[in-house]
Amino acid sequence: MTRPPADLVPAEVPAQALTHNPLNGVTGGLWRTRRAGRPAVLKLIAPPGAGAGPAHWAASDDPGHWNYWRREVEAYRSGLATTCYAEAGLVAPDPLVIEDRPDGTVALWLTEAAGRPGTTGTVRDLADLARRLGAAQAAWLADPGVSPASRRAGDVSPYDWLARDWLRDYTLSRPVTEPVPWDHPAAVAAWPGSLRDDLRRLWEQRQAVLAATDRLPRTLCHHDVWPTNLVFADAGPVLLDWSFVGPGPIGEDAANLVLDTFLDGLVDVALLTEVADAVLDGYVDGLRGAVEPALVAHAVRLSGAAKYFWLSPVMLNRAGGATGQTYDRRDEAAMFAGRRPVLELLTNWAAASAD
Structure with a gap:
C-alpha cells in the first residue's frame, strides 16, 4: 500500500511510505504524514487474516502470542509504552489518536520523533x-x-x-x-x-x-x-x-x-x-x-x-x-x-x- 486509506489521509496531504517489515501480518502500512497540521506517523495495524504474509509472520488473536496483533495498540492505550522506561530517559513517541476502524484495522497515530x-x-x-x-x-x-x-x-x-x-x-x-x-x-x-x-x-x-x-x-x-x-x-x-x-x-x-x-x-x-x-x-x-x-x-x-x-x-x-x-x-x-x-x-x- 503506497498511500494510507483516503479516509485517514486525504489525497492532498503528503504521505511518505516508511520502510518496515511487510511480511509481518500485523503491519498494514507505515507512513510519515500530517495530522491536524502537525507532523505525524500513521501505523495501520491489521487483525489476523487481513494480510497475505507467510505463516511464520502471521498475526495472532491470542493476547500472549509473540505476534498478538493488538499489543502495540494496548501498549499505547495503557500508557505502558510511553512510561515503562521513561524514568531512565528512554521514551516512546506520544500517541495522538487511536482509531478502531470499521474494517477491523486500527489506525495508530503517533507524534513524529525528530532526531x-x-x-x-x-x-x-x-x-x-x-x-x-x-x-x-x-x-x-x-x-x-x-x-x-x-x-x-x-x-x-x-x-x-x-x-x-x-x-x-x-x-x-x-x-x-x-x-x-x-x-x-x-x-x-x-x-x-x-x-x-x-x-x-x-x-x-x-x-x-x-x-x-x-x-x-x-x-x-x-x-x-x-x-x-x-x-x-x-x-x-x-x-x-x-x-x-x-x-x-x-x-x-x-x-x-x-x-x-x-x-x-x-x-x-x-x-x-x-x-x-x-x-x-x-x-x-x-x-x-x-x-x-x-x-x-x-x-x-x-x-x-x-x-x-x-x-x-x-x-x-x-x-x-x-x-x-x-x-x-x-x-x-x-x-x-x-x-x-x-x-x-x-x-x-x-x-x-x-x-
Missing part, C-alpha cells in the same frame, strides 16, 4: 542507550508484568496482552527445514569450517540454550531494540515499535542491539567489537546495584545466542534463492560474507555462556 536515525548512532550513543536500558529494566526485575508504580500502589494484576514467552515462541517459529545444508557452497565460500561447526552446534543445542535463559532474572523487555526502531533526539533516545513488549530475560535487548545493529549491513561491521564492548559496559552500569556485573555479561551472551540460533539455518535453507530480506539489500555472497563477523561473535557468546 537522528538510529543507523547514524555513534558508539557513544549506543553505550548511552544501553545504560538507560539497563537502568530502566532494573526497575522491572521484581515482577516484569507489573509496573513499579502499580506495585507501590498494591496492584499486582499484570497486563494480559504482554507477550507470554516471546524469546522462545519467536525463535522456535522461524522456518528452518531439516536437514540444514551446512556445506552449501555459499556457506563454504564465506564461512570457515570451524564457524559452520559452531553454528551447527548452536542449532542442535537450541533447546538447552533456551532452557538456560529461563534461569536468568526476568524483566520487561522491548524485544526489538535495533537501529531502525531508534531515533536519537536532542532530549534523549526514542524507542519505536512496541509490538513485542513483554517479560523476558535480562540481557536480551542489549544483545539484540549489538547483533542486529550489524546483521543487515546498515552499520559498518568494522565497529562490531567496539559497539559490543560499549553496549555491554553501558548495560552493566545501568543494572549496577540490581544484578551482579558477571551475571549481566553472562545474560547478554546467552540471550544473544538464544535469539539467533535459527539465523544461519534459515540463511542456508534460502541459499541460491531469494534472501527474504527487507532491510538487507546486499546480494547473497555479500550478505554471507558481511554477516560472518556477527556470527563469529554469536558463536563466541554461545561458547562463553556454556562455560
